[in-house]
Amino acid sequence: MPARSTSNVARKIFLIATEESGDRLGANLMKVLRQRLGGAVRFEGVGGQSMAREGLVSLFPIEELSIIGLAAVARQLPKILRLIRQTSRAVTQASPDILVIIDSPDFTHRVARRVRARDPSIPIVDYVSPSVWAWRPGRARAMCRYVDHVLALLPFEPEEYRRLHGPPCSYVGHPLTEQTGTLRPNADEQKRRDEAPPVLLVLPGSRRSEIRHHMAVFGETLGRLRDEGVAFELILPTMPHLLEAVSEGLKSWTVTPRVVIGEQEKRAAFRIARAAFAKSGTVTLELALAGVPMVTAYRTGAIEAWILIRAINVKSVILANLVVGENVVPEFLQDDCTPEKLIPALRDLLEDSPSRRRQVEAFAGIDNIMSTGNQPPGVRAADIVLETLRKARGSN
Template identity: 40%
Template sequence: MTLVYIVAGEASGDVLGARLIAAMRARAGGIEVAGIGGARMAEQGVASLFPMQDLALMGLAEVLPKIVRLRHRLEQTVADIAAKRPDIVVTIDSPDFTLRLLRRIAPLGMRRVHYVAPQVWAWRQGRVRHFPGLWDRLLCLLPFEPDFFAPHGLNPVFVGHPVLESGADAGNAARFRARFDLAETTRPLILMPGSRRTETSRLMPIFGATVERLRSRFPDLMPVLAAAPALAGELRAEAATWTHPPLIVTDVAERYDAFAASAAALTKSGTSTLELALAGVPMAVTYRVNPISAFVARRLVKVKHAAMINLLAGEELVPELLQQSCTPERLATEIASLLGDTSLADAQRAGFAAALATLAIPGASTPSNAAAERVLELL
């Protein structure tokens, strides 16, 4: 039997880990898996060393009170790997924990793979000098990442982006309308304020005011809030105070059904732009952080665009309204343009197809299959 040790620190990594396990087993017999993961990896038979949620912390304010426990979890993971002596260790994203783990287990002499390249190409690029020796192979999700990491001897390989197998383009509009008893003339507007409390606390009041402005011009518009399950309760309570309360979806399949029925979307920057693009939903992108963080970011960020779909397109395919531009007036104007001018929406959709094509690996059926092949090569 071959033992593969996989460490995922958050929900997206859990999904990647589960797909990777299934793809490896489809190609090779005798694969056993241990490590740290969530519900999706548990479905593949992984008994997590400890709850994955212990690692799913974001931001200094969340991490500092848990620093002792995190240090204990790191020691516990190192000890478990040393005891089990797996044939290979695969760490997935969550760089604050996984990169420390890779460094700690380097003396054990086992093969190491890191899945999802740290986005140091976007800001603080000097951090890349700390990476040599951490892994034998780096699995990259974005087509331009190997060119950045290769000169540093980091063995990068592009395996495609998992959004391509997410199912975001397979939603059922009729099912969504029936679920919420929506008339055919009703136009859903997707609202995606993020999955972190620091994001939603800044964007939710602005989104509510934006919807109020839009409804005065488009009375057939129905806001649909895509809420992260962990924040659903508090977002539901806040949204209930809006002049026009939204429908709220938390289930992934239901969210994709909403995509299929929607006329447009207002989303925070990030991977959500790729999901919406895959579903063909025209959008405006926004984000707001505290002024000090924005001041620092403007001096450290090395990329021209905040939206991932714009990075892939190499142009501002969708409007980005960040910081001072993140106002209800500006956001409502951009969404109104998409709703009132079908040529703008069609131009976005045409650009989506070209940009998303860069995320696929020629000849590989899925990104998970490409990743599995690269891991198995090392075995």
């Protein structure tokens, strides 16, 4: 297919985001691309409410792909495959100037491979790297066949792509770095951080399956910690759609947390917290940026645990550890996620212990590690998308 010059017409950009976090990234990218192109752009694709507010009419509601767990995926496989086929056909029929796939690699990469096979002239950018540094490292080299550029949210990822012989990869910055003002305390909030009893956050998960796996062991750990005479004020931030699952889990607890609901209330709790007891995931990076030391834990189903244990090839699964470059955050995974192991770690965290000080010192340098200079992540991402488009199309 011949290269198309689009210098005098509106660019057509196809975006695919199937999760809420990717939807927010996609919406910000659309906003910056519209500014960069002076409004001469048309968007098509798959997205959620945030991208809809920027003018995208989604091919299907992204809630159709809200599937968690291997068993659920197996049951829904025919529908997933149908949506992959539908989306890849829509891309090639639209013949966009560029395709941007955003996170959700199990879905978006399957679409990208089909698009590349049908129309190799469409450049493809992958916004949010799959965790090739943690498991399935062979994906990096395989991505060279269907991804032209990777936009990384974590500063160590470009070097990992070079090491693994993957496609070009650029660090554009994590959206959390633009939100530190809502995560860090003012003078009054810092005073509460330092006062007794210390505020302890408990963060059992952002998905119902995670809450189901964690609530019992988290509750038993905190109850026994209180019984041992350790004082703390407990706050459990959650979201409206998870409140029912959290409330059900709390029925077995002997300690009663203050449950706060919504993103603003969660950030307010972060700003006064002395420590956190959290499941592993993006929240560990959020806590690190907030300067909150933490103990992390994770449990999953037996089959998924068996697969993950054999697949993971990093010394830590904690994002905060990976970003700061040392294992300062203790992690208790699967069989190690027991009250007997968690209680001493939490007690240390609530005192002025060496392990607590080590985390505080490491987190103090995270701004420099994650810096993108004067360019916000969305701007860096948009500029690379447009540069990739220009290189592929041979236009100015």
